Amino acid sequence: MDVQLKVRRQNPEAEGTPYWKEYALEVPDHFTLLDALIQVREEVDETLSLRCSCRSHICGSCSMRVNGHANLACKTKLSDIHSDTVTVEPMGNMPVIKDLVVDLEPFWKKLYSIDPYLQPAGEVPEREYVVPADSMLHLDGVVNCIMCGACVSDCESLSVNPIFIGPTAFAKEYRFIMDPRDAADTQRLMQMNGPGGVWDCTHCFQCVEVCPKDVAPMDRIMAMRKMLVDDGLAEKHNGARRQKAFTDIVGRYGRLDETRYLMKSVTMVELAGYAKVGLRSMTHGKLPPLRPHRIPDAARIRRIFERTRSTQRRRFKLHQQAQEGSPV
Amino acid sequence: MIYKHDVLVVGAGLAGMRAAIEAHNQGVDVAIVSKVYPVRSHSNAAQGGINAALGEGDTWESHGYDTVKGSDYLGDQDAIEILAREAPAAVLELEHWGVNFSRDETGHLGTRNFGGASQARTFFVADITGQALLQVMFEQLVRVGVRMYNEWFVTSLIESEGVVRGIVGMDIRSGQLHAIQAKAVVLATGGMGRVFEPSTNALINTGDGMAIAYRAGARLMDMEMMQYHPTTLKGSGALLTEGARGEGAYLLNAEGDRFMKKYAPNKLELASRDVVSRAEQTEINEGRGVDNCVLLDCRHLGKDLIMRKLGQIHELALELAGVDIVEQPVPVRPGFHYPMGGIKTDVDGKTTLDGLYAAGECACVSIHGGNRLGANSLLDTVIFGRRAGAAASEHSRSLPSPSDSFPLGEAALEQETSRIRALLDRPYVGELAAKVRWDMGVNMVKHCGVFRDADGLSEMGDLLQSLQDRATRVHVGDKGRVFNTNLTSVLELQFMLDLAVAVQITALTRTESRGAHTRTDYPERDDEHWLKHIQLQYRPNEAPEIHFTPVTMTRWEPQVRSY
Numbered sequence: 045m046d047v048q049l050k051v052r053r054q055n056p057e058a059e060g061t062p063y064w065k066e067y068a069l070e071v072p073d074h075f076t077l078l079d080a081l082i083q084v085r086e087e088v089d090e091t092l093s094l095r096c097s098c099r100s101h102i103c104g105s106c107s108m109r110v111n112g113h114a115n116l117a118c119k120t121k122l123s124d125i126h127s128d129t130v131t132v133e134p135m136g137n138m139p140v141i142k143d144l145v146v147d148l149e150p151f152w153k154k155l156y157s158i159d160p161y162l163q164p165a166g167e168v169p170e171r172e173y174v175v176p177a178d179s180m181l182h183l184d185g186v187v188n189c190i191m192c193g194a195c196v197s198d199c200e201s202l203s204v205n206p207i208f209i210g211p212t213a214f215a216k217e218y219r220f221i222m223d224p225r226d227a228a229d230t231q232r233l234m235q236m237n238g239p240g241g242v243w244d245c246t247h248c249f250q251c252v253e254v255c256p257k258d259v260a261p262m263d264r265i266m267a268m269r270k271m272l273v274d275d276g277l278a279e280k281h282n283g284a285r286r287q288k289a290f291t292d293i294v295g296r297y298g299r300l301d302e303t304r305y306l307m308k309s310v311t312m313v314e315l316a317g318y319a320k321v322g323l324r325s326m327t328h329g330k331l332p333p334l335r336p337h338r339i340p341d342a343a344r345i346r347r348i349f350e351r352t353r354s355t356q357r358r359r360f361k362l363h364q365q366a367q368e369g370s371p372v
Numbered sequence: 373m374i375y376k377h378d379v380l381v382v383g384a385g386l387a388g389m390r391a392a393i394e395a396h397n398q399g400v401d402v403a404i405v406s407k408v409y410p411v412r413s414h415s416n417a418a419q420g421g422i423n424a425a426l427g428e429g430d431t432w433e434s435h436g437y438d439t440v441k442g443s444d445y446l447g448d449q450d451a452i453e454i455l456a457r458e459a460p461a462a463v464l465e466l467e468h469w470g471v472n473f474s475r476d477e478t479g480h481l482g483t484r485n486f487g488g489a490s491q492a493r494t495f496f497v498a499d500i501t502g503q504a505l506l507q508v509m510f511e512q513l514v515r516v517g518v519r520m521y522n523e524w525f526v527t528s529l530i531e532s533e534g535v536v537r538g539i540v541g542m543d544i545r546s547g548q549l550h551a552i553q554a555k556a557v558v559l560a561t562g563g564m565g566r567v568f569e570p571s572t573n574a575l576i577n578t579g580d581g582m583a584i585a586y587r588a589g590a591r592l593m594d595m596e597m598m599q600y601h602p603t604t605l606k607g608s609g610a611l612l613t614e615g616a617r618g619e620g621a622y623l624l625n626a627e628g629d630r631f632m633k634k635y636a637p638n639k640l641e642l643a644s645r646d647v648v649s650r651a652e653q654t655e656i657n658e659g660r661g662v663d664n665c666v667l668l669d670c671r672h673l674g675k676d677l678i679m680r681k682l683g684q685i686h687e688l689a690l691e692l693a694g695v696d697i698v699e700q701p702v703p704v705r706p707g708f709h710y711p712m713g714g715i716k717t718d719v720d721g722k723t724t725l726d727g728l729y730a731a732g733e734c735a736c737v738s739i740h741g742g743n744r745l746g747a748n749s750l751l752d753t754v755i756f757g758r759r760a761g762a763a764a765s766e767h768s769r770s771l772p773s774p775s776d777s778f779p780l781g782e783a784a785l786e787q788e789t790s791r792i793r794a795l796l797d798r799p800y801v802g803e804l805a806a807k808v809r810w811d812m813g814v815n816m817v818k819h820c821g822v823f824r825d826a827d828g829l830s831e832m833g834d835l836l837q838s839l840q841d842r843a844t845r846v847h848v849g850d851k852g853r854v855f856n857t858n859l860t861s862v863l864e865l866q867f868m869l870d871l872a873v874a875v876q877i878t879a880l881t882r883t884e885s886r887g888a889h890t891r892t893d894y895p896e897r898d899d900e901h902w903l904k905h906i907q908l909q910y911r912p913n914e915a916p917e918i919h920f921t922p923v924t925m926t927r928w929e930p931q932v933r934s935y
């Protein structure tokens with residue numbers, strides 16, 4: 045199989061500015077992009093720098109942008125790529141050190157900032173913590189995260205908002221919040237409520253899309269938003285108020301009633317700011333009806349809401365169980 | 373620069389991080405150096421699980437006996453007793469730190485079957501046990517706040533007259549060499565799989581610590597004992613966990629027979645790894661293989677169980693071999709996996725050099741002897757990592773500050789700087805590191821594989837000489853300093869060649885068959901002459917010195933081994 049690689053290179057010790065370099069290779073059909081890059085490095089151009097180790101999607105070393113999207117080179121089968129040239133670039137949202145090697149220090153710092161370790165309460169048991177089997181199983185989905193940084197590379201919010209904690213650290217935070225043994229969930233949620241926290245996610249799906257381990261960071265972020273709302277920790281937050289207003293209204297009336305939504309989701313001061321827009325809409329006949337049409341199937345929509353609520357994962361916490369005195 | 377710490381740990385896999393946490397808990401100033409970020413360490417590849425006699429009715433004696441038997445009686449029984457006795461506490465500690473071990477319906481820890489064990493005593497997190505453990509260990513390292521030197525490549529030890537007081541290493545990012553002086557150094561640099569081609573190991577598993585210690589004068593032990601794992605994929609050598617067989621998968625030959633009936637009528641697919649690998653290789657050699665492989669059949673386990681407990685290997689088989697294990701058996705064969713041998717230590721990680729400790733895969737205590745049982749290695753890392761961390765701290769307390777007692781950092785730094793400059797200055801004569809490594813790797817599998825004999829081993833000896841010679845001409849094409857992976861690969865090649873020689877010499881020396889070491893010219897185990905370890909002492913420009921030391925026996929007498 046012939047492949048054409050177009051690699052974005054950069055050497056801080058030479059010219060420093062990035063440039064493209066193309067490599068034409070003949071490789072076996074089963075080759076991954078990583079195999080090909082190693083072939084380049086070993087046989088064609090030893091100056092090419094990249095990180096790699098396990099070759100089997102478990103160490104998280106080899107993420108880079110392939111045809112514009114972050115992925116693990118060792119998980120990218122060349123035979124699955126249908127473009128004539130495979131474009132390879134370093135990850136985004138991180139400064140380049142050399143070629144495909146980026147500076148990960150800020151990435152780790154963000155991870156450290158969330159106190160990424162279990163914080164149990166009370167006496168350590170003599171044997172294991174006894175917890176529901178499925179609560180541990182549920183964590184597997186996030187423990188799967190190999191810290192490869194692909195999600196951070198392609199995160200839209202991070203590209204404009206450098207203090208955004210970012211999908212990897214959020215996924216890690218979720219892992220502790222959902223761990224029955226961790227007792228710091230309220231502090232953790234509060235920390236996620238501030239600037240750079242969960243409300244700053246633009247819901248762009250990139251992290252879900254690129255994650256090679258199906259960690260789905262955005263889903264975890266949305267789950268934490270909901271916990272913040274449900275636990276009454278986010279009342280003062282715009283995003284939280286909007287989310288609550290939206291779901292309350294649609295859940296109740298089966299459709300969005302814009303007037304109600306506005307009244308419920310903003311403060312009086314903010315409401316005043318909308319007066320001008322309101323007046324203009326009125327004069328142009330664009331104001332939504334004050335009493336919206338009733339939806340005939342509102343009851344069915346309500347049932348959908350009930351059903352999703354009942355299937356949502358409840359947070360099970362040992363320290364709360366202990367307080368309530370019920371047997372685990 | 374010259375840095376100073378009481379205790380310096382080299383390697384941030386499970387063993388190294390556990391050692392560092394222990395040293396921190398002992399109140400000494402500890403730092404950890406690693407050539408990759410800690411969570412990139414190869415411990416993350418462990419899929420299957422970790423052993424402990426924690427279950428009802430299970431006993432440490434039973435775990436100990438299984439380990440001794442698995443080792444083909446070459447394991448040191450005092451060390452194995454420690455391993456088996458401390459295992460329950462070690463696994464519980466991991467659980468308390470946050471590992472989300474799989475539970476049974478009652479919410480207690482659940483187990484799975486693993487090879488060579490008389491009980492289901494393997495604790496696991498799906499098939500990402502190593503990944504889960506490594507993450508949690510890293511979390512704890514962050515919690516206690518150990519100083520990390522990440523992406524630093526250690527090139528040598530600071531050593532003088534049998535006393536070790538630090539390391540010289542390169543900050544890969546800047547390419548600068550630095551010395552770190554320490555009163556005690558703990559090596560936890562992991563495996564040496566890249567000496568063999570193919571292997572289940574990561575590209576970073578180049579045996580650096582073993583070779584560095586060996587060159588500095590520490591002894592290596594049991595180097596002929598190299599484990600070939602029974603279920604690796606053909607092309608890449610990637611591993612499919614023993615957990616698959618633990619969950620009930622079959623091994624079939626070309627005729628569709630469960631051939632293990634013949635070789636291990638009781639334990640079948642779950643016999644010790646050496647036994648299963650030998651059986652597979654025999655089937656293949658006698659013409660009952662499928663394209664040089666046998667078949668691992670998971671189909672009867674059902675999609676649900678496969679996805680829940682074997683998801684990672686489902687993914688690997690699909691991506692790397694194009695086989696959906698739900699639908700089809702996957703071709704597998706024995707592939708290089710794990711060195712039972714390594715830097716000789718006592719049960720507290722102390723090597724034969726003063727101030728030097730070792731733990732984990734790079735060390736040889738020896739608990740694995742002739743053959744390691746699956747899921748005993750993760751256990752080895754946490755138990756002996758902790759013990760080495762404690763002993764190194766203890767040792768460091770007995771000494772004055774490293775700079776006062778041992779102003780050797782500068783000299784060592786200078787020496788390494790000129791060695792590396794010379795490497796960078798080598799002219800190009802057409803010799804590439806990758807090519808030399810490849811020739812070494814495929815020939816090591818050929819001659820130091822599942823089956824060995826004197827002719828092949830001698831041939832390998834000659835070959836290694838010529839490879840050593842070629843290696844002196846290998847050049848470094850990348851002349852830059854920043855993230856020069858070309859330079860590190862040349863340094864790694866030198867380490868690997870030293871180890872290849874150690875394997876070849878010891879394999880030729882042991883004229884019997886025991887554990888993973890099967891000599892077709894000496895097919896029987898010979899307890900009368902060979903119930904002993906082979907240790908090697910490095911000598912510059914000469915063949916190493918060979919020493920024999922007795923196996924420590926406590927309560928288990930050698931018996932005929934059958935599964």
Ligand SMILES: Cc1cc2nc3c(=O)[nH]c(=O)nc-3n(C[C@H](O)[C@H](O)[C@H](O)COP(=O)(O)OP(=O)(O)OC[C@H]3O[C@@H](n4cnc5c(N)ncnc54)[C@H](O)[C@@H]3O)c2cc1C
Nearest residue numbers: 383384385386387407415420421526562732733747749750
């Ligand atoms: C595919 C696979 C599956 C496995 N499955 C299991 C299992 O199910 N159960 C089980 O018990 N065992 C299993 N094992 C074995 C087990 O995972 C390893 O033996 C163990 O994790 C090794 O841990 P370690 O801490 O000794 O080394 P590693 O985790 O390999 O860490 C080595 C460290 O040393 C550092 N290092 C190396 N050289 C240098 C240098 N020159 N300078 C600086 N730093 C350096 C590296 O950066 C790394 O941090 C498996 C192994 C493999 C390969």
Ligand code: SF4
Nearest residue numbers: 199245246248249251
């Ligand atoms: S969904 Fe949110 S966290 Fe994920 S990439 Fe987009 S902005 Fe970032």
Ligand code: SF4
Nearest residue numbers: 189190192193195255
């Ligand atoms: S969430 Fe996925 S993409 Fe992000 S670091 Fe973890 S494994 Fe990589």
Ligand code: FES
Nearest residue numbers: 097099104106118
């Ligand atoms: S090399 Fe480890 S994830 Fe790609």
